[in-house]
Amino acid sequence: MPELVPDKGSKPRLDEHARGTQPEHADRIQTSNCVSPASQNMVQSNSRSTSTLQSSPKAACSDVVQSGPKAVCSDVVQSGPKAVCSGVANRRRKEPAKTGRKRIVFAAAMLLFVAVNVIWAKTKFGVTSPTDFPYPTWTGTAIEDFLSNAKGRPQLALLGSSLVLTPLGAVDATYEQKRIDAPYHHYSHYFEDKFKEMTGQSISTFDFAIPGEMPSDAYFITKFLLKGEKRPDVVVYGVGPRDFMDNLLHNPASTDPYEHIARLGDISDHIKLIAPDWLDRLNFALAHSIFSYGHKTNLSCDFHRAIADILVPHLPEETPSEEWEYRQMIMPNFRESEVRPKVCEITPTTPETRHKFSDNIAEYKDRYRNLKWETFLTQFQFFGETLDLARERKIHVVVVSMPITKPNRDLISGLAWKLYKENLRVLAQIKGATFIDLEASHAFNLSDFGDTVHLNSAGGHKMLNILARSIANDNGSVTALKPKSLDETEILPTPAMLAGLRENRL
Amino acid sequence: MLFNSLQYLVFLPIVFLLFWLVPHKFRVPLLLVASYVFYMSWKPIYGLLIFGLTLANFLLVPFIAKHADKKKLWLGITIAVNLITLGIFKYTYFAMNTVKDGLNLFGVNVREPHLHIILPLGISFFVFEFIHYAFEVYRGKPAVKSFLQFALFASFFPTQIAGPIKRYQDFIPQLSVPSKFKWEYLDEGMQLILMGLGKKVLIADNLSLAVQAGFTHPESFSAVDLWLITYAFAFQIFFDFSGYTDIARGSAMLFGYKVPINFNLPYIAANVSEFWQRWHISLSTWLRDYLYIPLGGSKCPQWLNYRNLFITMALGGLWHGAAIHYLVWGAYQGILLIAHKQYSTVLSQLGVPANVIKSKWYHAMSVVFTFQLVCVGWVFFRADDLRLAGVMLSKMFFQAPAELLHFSANQLAILQIRDPLVFPALILIVPALMISHVVVNWLNDKAFYKNPPWAVQVCVMVLLMCALTIFSPDNSPKFIYFQF
Numbered sequence: 002m003p004e005l006v007p008d009k010g011s012k013p014r015l016d017e018h019a020r021g022t023q024p025e026h027a028d029r030i031q032t033s034n035c036v037s038p039a040s041q042n043m044v045q046s047n048s049r050s051t052s053t054l055q056s057s058p059k060a061a062c063s064d065v066v067q068s069g070p071k072a073v074c075s076d077v078v079q080s081g082p083k084a085v086c087s088g089v090a091n092r093r094r095k096e097p098a099k100t101g102r103k104r105i106v107f108a109a110a111m112l113l114f115v116a117v118n119v120i121w122a123k124t125k126f127g128v129t130s131p132t133d134f135p136y137p138t139w140t141g142t143a144i145e146d147f148l149s150n151a152k153g154r155p156q157l158a159l160l161g162s163s164l165v166l167t168p169l170g171a172v173d174a175t176y177e178q179k180r181i182d183a184p185y186h187h188y189s190h191y192f193e194d195k196f197k198e199m200t201g202q203s204i205s206t207f208d209f210a211i212p213g214e215m216p217s218d219a220y221f222i223t224k225f226l227l228k229g230e231k232r233p234d235v236v237v238y239g240v241g242p243r244d245f246m247d248n249l250l251h252n253p254a255s256t257d258p259y260e261h262i263a264r265l266g267d268i269s270d271h272i273k274l275i276a277p278d279w280l281d282r283l284n285f286a287l288a289h290s291i292f293s294y295g296h297k298t299n300l301s302c303d304f305h306r307a308i309a310d311i312l313v314p315h316l317p318e319e320t321p322s323e324e325w326e327y328r329q330m331i332m333p334n335f336r337e338s339e340v341r342p343k344v345c346e347i348t349p350t351t352p353e354t355r356h357k358f359s360d361n362i363a364e365y366k367d368r369y370r371n372l373k374w375e376t377f378l379t380q381f382q383f384f385g386e387t388l389d390l391a392r393e394r395k396i397h398v399v400v401v402s403m404p405i406t407k408p409n410r411d412l413i414s415g416l417a418w419k420l421y422k423e424n425l426r427v428l429a430q431i432k433g434a435t436f437i438d439l440e441a442s443h444a445f446n447l448s449d450f451g452d453t454v455h456l457n458s459a460g461g462h463k464m465l466n467i468l469a470r471s472i473a474n475d476n477g478s479v480t481a482l483k484p485k486s487l488d489e490t491e492i493l494p495t496p497a498m499l500a501g502l503r504e505n506r507l
Numbered sequence: 508m509l510f511n512s513l514q515y516l517v518f519l520p521i522v523f524l525l526f527w528l529v530p531h532k533f534r535v536p537l538l539l540v541a542s543y544v545f546y547m548s549w550k551p552i553y554g555l556l557i558f559g560l561t562l563a564n565f566l567l568v569p570f571i572a573k574h575a576d577k578k579k580l581w582l583g584i585t586i587a588v589n590l591i592t593l594g595i596f597k598y599t600y601f602a603m604n605t606v607k608d609g610l611n612l613f614g615v616n617v618r619e620p621h622l623h624i625i626l627p628l629g630i631s632f633f634v635f636e637f638i639h640y641a642f643e644v645y646r647g648k649p650a651v652k653s654f655l656q657f658a659l660f661a662s663f664f665p666t667q668i669a670g671p672i673k674r675y676q677d678f679i680p681q682l683s684v685p686s687k688f689k690w691e692y693l694d695e696g697m698q699l700i701l702m703g704l705g706k707k708v709l710i711a712d713n714l715s716l717a718v719q720a721g722f723t724h725p726e727s728f729s730a731v732d733l734w735l736i737t738y739a740f741a742f743q744i745f746f747d748f749s750g751y752t753d754i755a756r757g758s759a760m761l762f763g764y765k766v767p768i769n770f771n772l773p774y775i776a777a778n779v780s781e782f783w784q785r786w787h788i789s790l791s792t793w794l795r796d797y798l799y800i801p802l803g804g805s806k807c808p809q810w811l812n813y814r815n816l817f818i819t820m821a822l823g824g825l826w827h828g829a830a831i832h833y834l835v836w837g838a839y840q841g842i843l844l845i846a847h848k849q850y851s852t853v854l855s856q857l858g859v860p861a862n863v864i865k866s867k868w869y870h871a872m873s874v875v876f877t878f879q880l881v882c883v884g885w886v887f888f889r890a891d892d893l894r895l896a897g898v899m900l901s902k903m904f905f906q907a908p909a910e911l912l913h914f915s916a917n918q919l920a921i922l923q924i925r926d927p928l929v930f931p932a933l934i935l936i937v938p939a940l941m942i943s944h945v946v947v948n949w950l951n952d953k954a955f956y957k958n959p960p961w962a963v964q965v966c967v968m969v970l971l972m973c974a975l976t977i978f979s980p981d982n983s984p985k986f987i988y989f990q991f
Contacts, residue, residue, distance in 0.1 A: 110968035294976035
């Protein structure tokens with residue numbers, strides 16, 4: 002700082018990266034533009050002194066002045082620490098001319114980097130399965146559970162966001178009178194029983210509703226997972242206005258479900274919708290062309306696991322739940338989508354023990370503010386394509402317009418609301434889906450909601466009763482769910498499906 | 508535009524190619540346009556601010572040279588224009604809050620007006636460059652004649668946001684030298700950029716996870732944890748800022764320009780004075796030349812010299828951020844410098860033999876002690892406010908001895924966390940980084956380190972490229988010094 006003291010080491014020290022080539026300009030300036038004899042002298046004498054000033058205040062100041070303004074022309078870096086920089090300059094002048102080999106370091110490094118990536122892409126060294134997720138999330142657990150085949154093929158799959166997920170878990174907790182570990186609960190026992198009660202037919206369900214799921218996510222879930230031997234007969238897809246007009250969403254690739262699902266197949270045919278921004282598209286292109294970048298999640302995860310395998314056995318024992326709670330407290334924003342067993346449980350409730358209504362209107366004010374038409378149109382395009390894809394795979398879709406409270410609905414402009422409802426109805430109709438408008442059913446009141454959009458267990462009961470009844474009476478659904486002979490269940494792939502299978506890696 | 512962003516990955520190669528393709532006379536205008544694009548990609552309106560200040564300084568400073576009798580007046584006006592601008596954008600809220608808090612002490616409640624002032628990126632740096640220019644012209648250096656060159660000096664995108672603070676006499680002459688492309692520029696520049704990104708992404712960003720947690724919830728950590736976390740911050744800020752500086756220097760090098768270094772293994776300093784010769788060098792030399800010396804420097808009675816040191820460092824602290832804890836950090840550094848100076852005087856008065864002071868063990872002890880002192884200062888710097896810094900420091904000083912007396916690994920909270928691994932790994936990383944300083948210092952004198960074989964250089968670059976592509980986070984935290 003201001004006081005320059007003699008350097009302890011006699012030699013000038015280099016910044017760890019201050020080695021190497023002196024640019025031509027700087028060289029010339031040093032040799033030709035050094036106007037101050039004082040500065041020349043300083044450059045030459047630098048290795049022996051940073052300054053001799055400390056002991057003598059008088060000398061100090063005069064020297065400091067000299068070393069500052071007067072001397073600066075002599076060396077680009079001289080205005081900094083003289084001992085360091087001028088020493089570097091001196092040394093550099095004595096360096097021999099660079100050889101030809103030195104000149105191609107970066108070009109050679111780039112070539113080698115490309116070669117390494119090509120070999121890596123061929124050998125796929127260190128790359129694990131796309132379903133080997135770095136840490137558990139709502140989406141990851143759902144995919145693992147779905148692919149584990151523990152319950153075989155579901156006849157009915159549910160898609161949607163937390164608007165669908167929340168009441169399903171709450172109803173089952175109350176119905177089964179046990180705590181439900183929500184991230185690991187992927188069926189609706191109550192619906193299965195209710196449907197059997199109404200039709201006499203046993204069906205199995207799989208709940209693919211995930212917090213934050215957008216129609217774009219639902220499309221990729223359908224495309225990559227609801228197919229082949231895991232193809233359901235019916236998909237019940239519950240949507241709310243947020244799914245189409247969440248203006249906090251940067252783009253469809255910003256959701257947690259997307260991050261996981263995109264690993265399961267090729268999404269490049271939808272890249273313009275997923276990444277409308279040129280930077281996002283560039284990022285996508287880089288991930289596709291640079292193997293180590295495209296597989297960074299896998300590779301970094303493997304690296305961390307390898308380190309953990311070495312390190313963790315030497316650490317004191319810990320309780321997983323305590324560690325989780327502790328980490329949640331000190332790092333609340335770290336991996337917000339991560340879940341652990343028993344940390345997100347839903348307990349059975351009665352009207353007396355039900356959670357109080359929580360006002361989340363401020364959050365939705367932000368979400369609905371200044372409708373982003375791009376998001377709206379993109380998500381509706383994905384919604385329509387989901388219905389197309391389902392129809393192509395002979396899956397009957399039941400579109401459910403989920404109920405929300407009036408205060409929440411009032412946040413949405415009249416035009417946006419009208420477009421939302423009309424689009425839902427028309428698209429469902431022309432794509433051959435069944436449309437159930439729970440929002441317009443007037444069956445729900447404020448006491449059925451946990452907040453302005455999520456139904457509680459009471460509302461969930463109502464919803465599932467209506468759905469079970471509607472589906473039981475819906476020709477399309479009944480036909481799709483009708484037990485089939487072996488021949489009928491065999492899926493005859495269309496050319497389009499074959500093409501789809503080829504392009505999907507899964 | 509951040510150095511560790513995709514935008515920069517596109518922007519830099521385009522500017523680099525254009526720069527070497529166009530004739531020399533178009534290079535300065537090209538870099539000037541590029542620098543304004545770089546700056547305005549953040550908030551276009553603030554392009555006007557940097558342009559306005561550039562124009563004001565370009566017009567005002569020649570008056571210092573022209574009017575020898577009134578040059579002090581013109582210097583004052585120029586500095587005032589710069590400092591008032593800096594003050595409005597950076598210190599308005601701080602001043603209002605200080606006044607409000609002061610009045611509250613006397614029971615006067617004032618409602619502060621709500622102003623929408625957003626701190627322009629890099630303002631602290633380019634304002635300091637303008638002041639340096641005015642001072643140098645005042646001291647007899649020639650004023651810059653070309654507006655384009657002067658504008659580029661102020662806005663040069665590699666150093667625009669967080670320095671290093673350039674000297675115009677060093678930078679502007681480089682702009683006039685017609686040069687041809689050399690592969691060395693690319694090699695050296697890219698090595699620096701990759702190294703800088705490596706420091707930022709691989710080290711600083713990982714350490715930031717533990718540091719953030721420790722400085723937000725000190726109550727959840729033991730005293731020993733807090734010491735480790737403070738050490739971690741010492742290395743986080745070093746690797747973050749020196750990584751930034753490397754990228755800045757590397758980017759400038761791609762155009763064949765040299766900008767000053769900022770760091771020189773600061774944590775092997777054997778005293779605080781030496782630390783400041785090794786830490787943020789371009790700022791410390793600026794403070795020396797344009798604050799400490801004008802205040803009187805050391806060419807005055809001892810108490811005035813101490814006063815000058817204290818004021819310089821305290822204001823240097825406040826320059827970092829408009830908050831009391833930065834001011835306290837600066838004042839702390841001032842006190843340390845004074846104490847060191849006094850200690851040196853006492854040593855010489857006591858006649859301590861030179862061989863003792865120059866012995867290796869004394870030097871090693873000095874390095875360790877200086878590092879501890881610097882780290883205590885980092886607590887003031889990093890804590891969100893003075894209260895939090897107080898909580899941390901009292902825990903670190905009063906609880907640590909008892910904890911160490913009955914030490915067991917179970918009391919370390921960082922070992923309770925398994926993921927992210929950086930928490931338990933701190934007990935390995937921090938000593939490794941400490942040793943790395945010593946090792947690099949030793950290596951600096953070795954020929955194979957100064958001029959490594961070609962193959963080694965290539966392999967290091969490839970390893971860095973692979974590591975950066977694998978470990979680059981989707982959202983890397985901003986460079987710490989961007990907020991200043």
